[in-house]
Amino acid sequence: MKRLLEAELIYGRLMTVNEPHLIGRYNKALKGFGLRETKLAEFDIDMTGFSPQVAAELGDKDYLDPNRVNRRFIILTPGQVSLPVVHTSFSNTAGLMHEFFNANARAINAITIKDALYGEIDDSVATVDHIEDLLSINEVNFRVYSAEDVLGKAGELRQLADKLQTQPDAWRDDEMLNRMVELAKLTGDIRQNTLVPDQLVFRHDAFWANHFGGVYVFHDDRSSTVICRPDVPGFRKARPWQVSYIDIEDYETIYGFLARTRRLELPQASWIRESGLLQHRMEMALLSMAIQNDLNFDPAKADLVYLQTWAHMNARLVSDEGTYPFLNDMQRQIAANGQIRMPGVAPRYRFLLVRANTSHPDHWLVNRLISQMHPFDFVSRFLFDKQGFYESYESMPEKFQEEVVKTLQETYLSDKVGFRRRLYGILED
Structure with a gap:
């Protein structure tokens, strides 16, 4: 670390x-x-x-x-x-x-x-x-x-001030007046300074919890959806009339839920071409394959040309793994048709083509889920799922760790706001 x-x-x-x-x-x-x-x-x-x-x-x-x-x-x-x-x-x-x-x-x-x-x-x-x-x-x-118990002392001063105003002879109580002066030295004028927080209760909306290996909870009007491993205590048993349960490895059902509830931005030329997201994932896929399978691969040289040369020299491996040629084909489809027909895409590949819909309040959580499904994209994992990134980083070869840090510095850290806006459409700072 x-x-x-x-x-x-x-x-x-x-x-x-x-x-x-x-x-x-x-x-x-x-x-x-x-x-x-x-x-x-x-x-x-x-x-x-x-x-x-x-x-x-x-x-x-x-x-x-x-x-x-x-x-x-x-x-x-x-x-x-x-x-x-x-x-x-x-x-x-x-x-x-x-x-x-x-x-x-x-x-x-x-x-x-x-x-x-x-x-x-x-x-x-x-x-x-x-x-x-x-x-x-x-x-x-x-x-x-x-x-320093300023909150408690402000409350005490408030009570004494109320007593001074409501009880006719309270101003004669020197001990009380001296106490008020003593308290005011610490709290200041509580008529001008608001010392007690006004709002203490807040809604607990959609979230990820790190219990049981990770649990996602989404809320929609009168129903909720839980995405986690099926061996988690209570899976499909807690409130089955109100809660839908999805296995974290059931890509097809997860995709259907997120698309149906408008939490996903489906692949359209309008944002695919401008974002460069597919190209980014292609480079991440090649880098991951090379590190894992080629002891002679030098990540320090891994620019786009070097990665593409490596892909040509290891065409069988790249073809069998499937991610890079799939994304290449999808890029061609977008260029030709302006969109991709998702029903024809294998469930495990669908999340390579989408990002969270930023108009939905759960977009950070959805991007976290997507990044978990494709951990080879360590840049997205770092951005949306830091706990998962840190765990995977510790198991990486040392020379890959060097490249990971270098890549994060040159991409995300060099322009955090611009990077999030371009690849994921996230406008907030």
């Missing part, structure tokens, strides 16, 4: 914490969770407050994710909203955190001047032992505390 760290392909864009007062607040939050305080003088955090250095110090990468459910968070500054989430068991953790930050921006800005917020995303289950545990999560409740 050293190359990934040096290239900022893992734990990249984190915020460094090295100011004593912030470390002190972080430690009070850890203590609030019943955890050992950090002795580090400097560490990095993501949007949720997770720190890879603190995780290593504690010997627990799940110190903010106990039982991989009810995710904990520590907010030291409102600037964390722009950070990534680098360790999570649910794909929508970042989305929920964004909603919390945006809905409570005034309170977070005010509180973090003097305090840190911490707590957990309470999603109604303590452990996940069955698909029903995942299906029961319809909404989450942010349970919020503050390291």
Whole structure:
């Protein structure tokens, strides 16, 4: 993983914490969770407050994710909203955190001047032992505390202020007035500063969970669809009247579901030609085949011309594997007809020709699923399924790891927004 760290392909864009007062607040939050305080003088955090250095110090990468459910968070500054989430068991953790930050921006800005917020995303289950545990999560409740108890003291000041206004002789109580002054020194003027978060409950929409080897849950009006391995506890048994179940290896049924619910952008010349997505997947397929089958292959030379030359020299292998010649043929069909008739395409190849429909709110999750089906495209895997990418990266030969890092730096990292827009039609930054 050293190359990934040096290239900022893992734990990249984190915020460094090295100011004593912030470390002190972080430690009070850890203590609030019943955890050992950090002795580090400097560490990095993501949007949720997770720190890879603190995780290593504690010997627990799940110190903010106990039982991989009810995710904990520590907010030291409102600037964390722009950070990534680098360790999570649910794909929508970042989305929920964004909603919390945006809905409570005034309170977070005010509180973090003097305090840190911490707590957990309470999603109604303590452990996940069955698909029903995942299906029961319809909404989450942010349970919020503050390291210096600014929240509690603001509440106390509010009560005393109300008492001063409602009880005629309260202004004569010197002890109460002195307490109000003492509290106001910490909280400021609570009539002007909103110190209590306004919105704490949010919907838990479609998501991927890393339990049972990975489970996808999609919601449509009054029904849900679960995609996972068929040996997962509760498969086809939890709420069968309401939930459809699809084997993660049943490409035909998965494709039918995603196409029917308009979650896919089907292959049309209008976007295929401009995006270069098929050409990208052809190059990824050749690179993967060459690394796996040719000990003399030099990935450092693997530009398009080199890859095509290798393909000609290994025509039988390329033909038997099938991906490259299939995509070549589909490119010709698009050029001639402007579209591809999908019923005639073998199910295992259909996901090579599509991308998620960006007008659907689940498009990041759908692209994640597509990238999982074709792991040879490590660039797409890194973009949409980082957990899967990191797992596969560790098993790659060292010379392939070098090429993977180089390719990611030259493609995605060189222009993240432009790359996502061109290949996948994703417009948001």
